Ligand SMILES: Nc1nc2c(ncn2[C@@H]2O[C@H](COP(=O)(O)OP(=O)(O)OP(=O)(O)O)[C@@H](O)[C@H]2O)c(=O)[nH]1
């Protein structure tokens with residue numbers, strides 16, 4: 001059977017007038033999702049996107065559908081469902097193209113879905129003392145792990161005398177991550193983020209409170225959709241102004257997520273994402289003499305050799321170890337944690353010792 005998905009594809013910029021913009025297209029519908037459903041089923045179980053998660057259900061939207069599905073499907077904001085008209089709560093969740101998740105606090109194994117089908121994760125930091133390399137590395141690892149493309153956005157360039165220094169530090173994080181710097185309050189955001197905010201794309205903003213996420217979202221909408229509040233001048237910390245967890249579609253057809261939950265993301269099962277950020281170190285580690293090399297003091301350790309040779313920044317090695325340890329700890333079950341408490345404590349001491357040894 002030949003499937004024709006053309007009607008579900010976003011209109012291209014070249015032919016915006018050929019037909020009215022498909023709502024599904026603006027919502028992010030695309031071939032990777034369309035191939036999960038037979039064309040003849042599109043009418044009986046039409047695709048809908050989860051626009052918001054409420055206490056009493058999921059707010060979904062599709063072509064000619066806008067409704068609340070009572071709690072049932074194990075879905076999160078950004079998910080695509082095949083809407084079951086007869087029994088909405090039995091709507092099937094489509095395979096995700098990306099997924100941000102975290103472990104529920106308190107329990108060892110329960111996974112909470114945060115956001116699904118995010119194409120680009122804007123990792124926002126301002127050019128002031130909010131800037132923290134380790135935190136950005138963590139967000140980059142999470143984004144890689146989730147399957148989203150991370151882009152680092154440095155804000156408040158208008159208040160900073162040395163933007164180049166922040167740019168250099170952010171660029172050093174990974175050569176796979178683009179970095180942009182801007183004044184979020186000006187009219188730069190829409191243009192600076194345009195490459196990632198095209199019709200049919202879904203983007204999310206991650207970053208500490210007060211770094212300018214809502215301001216950037218405003219810039220994309222050219223309107224005051226997300227309320228921004230005055231920042232406390234003294235410590236560069238913003239007040240908590242964002243409380244919603246939903247997708248908004250810009251006039252240009254880009255779905256935008258700005259959710260508080262994304263800030264508190266823990267590293268869980270993010271081993272691959274971490275290795276992507278620290279690809280150089282992870283590569284070297286495969287060349288250590290011992291398979292289980294801890295890169296502490298083992299003979300034939302390729303990582304330590306590279307540090308000694310000045311090829312690897314020792315501070316970066318320390319951050320990699322911390323991130324990997326955090327991931328291991330968060331990913332472990334309660335039982336594993338208990339059993340591992342002793343070795344975890346030992347590992348922490350080892351990292352601290354390495355810290356001291358390297359004079360960091
Ligand atoms: N001068 C200047 N001010 C900015 C910039 N970006 C954000 N601000 C200001 O910083 C304050 C906080 O910005 P928000 O956009 O609310 O920050 P947020 O990241 O959304 O904060 P939460 O909602 O708490 O997570 C506001 O007063 C903004 O106007 C910037 O690039 N330059």
Ligand SMILES: [Zn+2]
Pocket residue numbers: 285288289293294295296298300301302303304
């Ligand atoms: Zn080693």
